[in-house]
Amino acid sequence: MLKVESVYKSYKKQNCSIFSSKKQEILHDISFQLQCGECLGLIGESGSGKSTLSRLILNLERPDFGKITMEGQPIQNWLESHRGEMSVVFQDYTTSINPFFTIEESVAEPIRRSKCKYDKQVVAAMVLHLLEKVQLSSRLLMRHPHELSGGQLQRVCIARAIATQPRFVVFDEALSSLDVSAQTQTLLLLKQLKQEMNMSYLFIAHDLPTITSLCNKLLFLSKGKIVEKIEVQKISQVQTPYAKKLLASVLPFD
Numbered sequence: 426m427l428k429v430e431s432v433y434k435s436y437k438k439q440n441c442s443i444f445s446s447k448k449q450e451i452l453h454d455i456s457f458q459l460q461c462g463e464c465l466g467l468i469g470e471s472g473s474g475k476s477t478l479s480r481l482i483l484n485l486e487r488p489d490f491g492k493i494t495m496e497g498q499p500i501q502n503w504l505e506s507h508r509g510e511m512s513v514v515f516q517d518y519t520t521s522i523n524p525f526f527t528i529e530e531s532v533a534e535p536i537r538r539s540k541c542k543y544d545k546q547v548v549a550a551m552v553l554h555l556l557e558k559v560q561l562s563s564r565l566l567m568r569h570p571h572e573l574s575g576g577q578l579q580r581v582c583i584a585r586a587i588a589t590q591p592r593f594v595v596f597d598e599a600l601s602s603l604d605v606s607a608q609t610q611t612l613l614l615l616k617q618l619k620q621e622m623n624m625s626y627l628f629i630a631h632d633l634p635t636i637t638s639l640c641n642k643l644l645f646l647s648k649g650k651i652v653e654k655i656e657v658q659k660i661s662q663v664q665t666p667y668a669k670k671l672l673a674s675v676l677p678f679d
């Protein structure tokens with residue numbers, strides 16, 4: 426489904442003069458594939474290039490070299506011809522939602538922007554159904570974002586992300602800002618939604634237990650390079666010192 430081939434990305438070095446052309450390599454020779462229905466976890470420490478990679482996949486930025494394709498088509502072409510079939514949930518739920526919109530308006534927005542045109546009552550029914558899917562009460566419909574908890578707001582973001590029935594969703598540190606209890610509940614919800622809607626996920630996180638409980642394959646990213654790819658069932662067989670260190674930090678005993 427998604428194919429990333431030898432992708433490189435650099436940014437202009439920070440703290441350099443505006444005339445300087447010095448660049449810092451952020452991603453180096455990244456290649457991997459994600460099959461239909463799979464949940465691929467991308468794990469790496471802060472600054473390893475995870476969000477940069479997700480921006481390239483979402484076509485918010487272009488790689489310097491390399492190819493990103495979806496079902497054989499360059500990602501930008503695929504996104505144009507498959508509107509609403511890829512979506513994203515970011516870590517910062519507070520800036521992902523318009524503060525002036527009610528929850529109903531926020532969830533309705535991606536449906537209204539999609540290629541299918543529905544009348545008002547149908548959109549209202551779809552919003553209600555989506556709230557039910559993410560286990561939020563219809564009593565929240567007329568509230569504004571500041572009147573919801575962090576966990577509830579992230580569910581609104583998830584409802585928006587699944588509103589157009591995407592086949593592929595990128596979760597970029599989507600649970601990192603939630604407390605442990607909201608994280609656990611949201612994780613269960615994502616598992617359930619994935620099963621019900623047969624979606625493929627790219628799940629980016631720096632927390633190994635969260636990622637292993639949801640994903641079937643893992644990529645370890647260190648300093649812009651994929652240092653290890655492994656199936657979650659074989660996680661105890663990781664080879665690289667970086668992956669071993671991450672594993673040891675959550676499983677201190679043999």
Ligand SMILES: Nc1ncnc2c1ncn2[C@@H]1O[C@H](COP(=O)(O)OP(=O)(O)OP(=O)(O)O)[C@@H](O)[C@H]1O
Nearest residue numbers: 436437451469470471472473474475476477478631
């Ligand atoms: N637009 C940009 N211009 C210059 N440098 C950037 C830009 N975006 C990211 N970087 C740099 O690229 C590096 C990787 O950033 P990125 O956000 O991809 O890491 P990350 O693994 O997602 O980190 P975190 O887990 O902290 O979110 C960082 O050093 C960052 O400062």
